[in-house]
Structures are given as structure tokens and as C-alpha cells.
Amino acid sequence: MSDRDKLLEVTGLxxxxxxxxxxxxxxxxxHKGDMVALIGANGVGKSTLLQAIMGLNKPKNGSVKWKGKEIVGMTTNKIAQLGIAMTPEGSHIFEDMTVYENLLLGAYPKHAKARREESKALVYKTFPALKEKEKQLATFLSGGQRQMLAIARAMMASPELIICDEISLGLAPIMIKDIYASLHTINEAGVSFLLVEQETKRALRNSNYAYVIVHGQVVMEGPSNTLSEEKIAEVYFGVDQNEEKGGDE
Ligand SMILES: Nc1ncnc2c1ncn2[C@@H]1O[C@H](COP(=O)(O)OP(=O)(O)O)[C@@H](O)[C@H]1O
Ligand SMILES: [Mg+2]
Incomplete structure (x- = not known):
């Protein structure tokens, strides 16, 4: 793919x-249009990487470029203004505010304020359940609806890239399926995604390119349809997994 289409480039971080x-x-x-997955077990550094991209921690070395421009050192607010939004691990919605008020908070970048009504219409089209509950306090939402609200809030920022940290964590399979289906709809409307997902099969199925992270390092990468689940499992869990098999009841 040409450099012209490159949105985010992290090097030597x-x-x-x-x-x-x-x-x-x-x-x-x-790259523009991508759904990129980051696959890795608990504690391998996935959230740390996403937080570094969003300016929430300070890398010791390396670079994060957005459309060719260095963003390391910028504030999170400035990074959001450039067109990157994130749904943090555990959704972090404001429980004592209504669904609608949560959405409005997402529209804080300057370019997003002007497009607020348009974004809201798109959000409610994508997540009809949120429209039904727009006047309710977010505390009454189910786990799946909270993740929907987190994605919807990110959409309100009118971003070109949405970074999702483990949106499927703790949700029922049917809800996970729905949420990923909506991510594809949003992607088809032109928004790119960087998704952290622990479940290999789900990550590969919902991305066009994937990176596997073990102990803070990328140990495998490639187009998602070329990566083998078995090979990922070997590096993901370590060789001990195979040795332990059979020994377990
Ligand atoms: N704020 C922090 N202070 C100290 N250590 C941290 C902090 N956040 C994460 N860690 C540690 O850094 C490593 C990577 O964590 P994290 O990026 O949250 O992994 P993941 O998202 O893949 O589960 C883990 O060993 C974790 O305990
Ligand atoms: Mg994490």
C-alpha cells in the first residue's frame, strides 16, 4: 500500500x-480503511501501546507518526483533534450522566462540534438501543450497551481512526457479534480501526492485518487471512502449552 494511505506509524517504541x-x-x-488487530494475553503491553499512541504515557524511545507527523509529546486532547479516538479498556463511561450527555462529551474536538448532529444521527442509526435510552442515566446500561456507548462516544469525535481496547471483554457472545458487526459498518463508512483483542479467532476474523504481542514485543504479524491460529497459539501461550496438554484432566 502506498505511503499516502498510511495513517498511523509506530516505530521502535x-x-x-x-x-x-x-x-x-x-x-x-x-493504513486508511484498515481494521488492524493486536493480539496478546493479559499483561503483554497492549494497553500500554494504545496509551502511548494517545499521549497517555511517555515513551522512552521511538516514534508515533500520524499522517507522517510526529505526535509523541502531544497532549491527548491535541491527538484527538487530529482525528484519533479511543475506547478505553472497561468503557469508562460517565455513569451519572445520561446516554446523550455522554455522547456530547465525545464531540469535543473542534472539527467534531460542527458535525455533531450528523454524528449523532449516524450513532443512533448504528446503535438503535442507545437512541431508545438517550435520556437514561448511563449507569442503567448493560455491559454490551456500555461498550456501544464507548464506541458511540468515540464516533462523536468524528475520527479517522478508532482505537478499541478489549471491547469484547466480559460480554456474552451474541453481544460481541453485534458489536463487531457495528464496527464493520463504521469501518465501511470510512473509519479505520486498531483493535486490541485477546481471542485469536475473533481477532483474525475481524481484521485485515494482525500483530501478535508477547512480553511487550511483536513476535508475529501479517494479513489476518494468512496467519494460522495454531501458530499464534504456540507463541501466545508458549511451548509449555503443548507439553502440558494431555496431562490436564
Ligand atoms: N501504571 C502502571 N504502572 C506500573 N506498571 C504497569 C502500569 N500499567 C501497566 N503496568 C504493567 O505493564 C505491563 C503491561 O501492562 P498492560 O499494557 O496493561 O498489558 P495488557 O493491556 O496487554 O494486559 C504489565 O506487566 C503491567 O502490570
Ligand atoms: Mg490491557
Whole structure:
């Protein structure tokens, strides 16, 4: 794909928490129209990487470029203004505000304010359940509806890229299916995605390119339809997994 279509380019990224190196020399790219998956077990550094992209932590080394421009060092607010939105792990909606008020909060970038009504119409078309509940406090939403609201809030920022941190965590399979279907609809409308997903099969099925992260490093990557679930399982869980098989009841 040409560089012209490149939205996000992370190169040589290192993030530390004190002496602990959470991510090591990470290189990833997202092109326009992509749904890119980051696959990895708990604690391998997926959220740390997303937070570094959003300016929520400070990398020790490396670069994050948005359309060719360095964004490391920018505030999260500035990064949002450029067209990147995130749904954080655990949705982080405001429970004591209504669904509608939560949505309005998402429309804070300057370019998004002007398109607020248009974005709201698109949100309600994508998630009719949120329209029905727009005047209710967000605290009354189900787990799946909370994730919908988090995605909807990100959509209100009128972004070109939405970064989702484990939107399927703890949800019923039917709800997960619905939510991924809506991500595809949003993607077809021109929004690119960077998705963190622990479940390999689901990650591959819902992306066109995937990276596998183990201990803070990318250990495997490629077009999602070329990656083998079995090979990912080998690196994901380590070789011990195979040795342990059969021994377990
Ligand atoms: N704020 C923090 N302070 C110290 N260590 C952290 C912090 N956040 C995450 N970590 C550690 O960094 C590593 C990567 O965490 P994280 O990025 O949350 O992984 P993942 O999202 O893949 O589960 C883990 O060892 C975790 O305990
Ligand atoms: Mg995480």
C-alpha cells in the first residue's frame, strides 16, 4: 500500500514503568480503511501501546507518526483533534450522566462540534438501543450497551481512526457479534480501526492485518487471512502449552 494511505506509524517504541519495560521496540502501521488487530494475553503491553499512541504515557524511545507527523509529546486532547479516538479498556463511561450527555462529551474536538448532529444521527442509526435510552442515566446500561456507548462516544469525535481496547471483554457472545458487526459498518463508512483483542479467532476474523504481542514485543504479524491460529497459539501461550496438554484432566 502506498505511503499516502498510511495513517498511523509506530516505530521502535519503548515504554517503561520505572524499571519495568512494558513494550520493547514496537513497530506497527495502520493504513486508511484498515481494521488492524493486536493480539496478546493479559499483561503483554497492549494497553500500554494504545496509551502511548494517545499521549497517555511517555515513551522512552521511538516514534508515533500520524499522517507522517510526529505526535509523541502531544497532549491527548491535541491527538484527538487530529482525528484519533479511543475506547478505553472497561468503557469508562460517565455513569451519572445520561446516554446523550455522554455522547456530547465525545464531540469535543473542534472539527467534531460542527458535525455533531450528523454524528449523532449516524450513532443512533448504528446503535438503535442507545437512541431508545438517550435520556437514561448511563449507569442503567448493560455491559454490551456500555461498550456501544464507548464506541458511540468515540464516533462523536468524528475520527479517522478508532482505537478499541478489549471491547469484547466480559460480554456474552451474541453481544460481541453485534458489536463487531457495528464496527464493520463504521469501518465501511470510512473509519479505520486498531483493535486490541485477546481471542485469536475473533481477532483474525475481524481484521485485515494482525500483530501478535508477547512480553511487550511483536513476535508475529501479517494479513489476518494468512496467519494460522495454531501458530499464534504456540507463541501466545508458549511451548509449555503443548507439553502440558494431555496431562490436564
Ligand atoms: N501504571 C502502571 N504502572 C506500573 N506498571 C504497569 C502500569 N500499567 C501497566 N503496568 C504493567 O505493564 C505491563 C503491561 O501492562 P498492560 O499494557 O496493561 O498489558 P495488557 O493491556 O496487554 O494486559 C504489565 O506487566 C503491567 O502490570
Ligand atoms: Mg490491557
Amino acid at each position: 519503548d515504554v517503561f514503568y520505572g524499571d519495568l519495560q512494558a513494550i520493547k521496540d514496537i513497530n506497527i502501521e495502520v
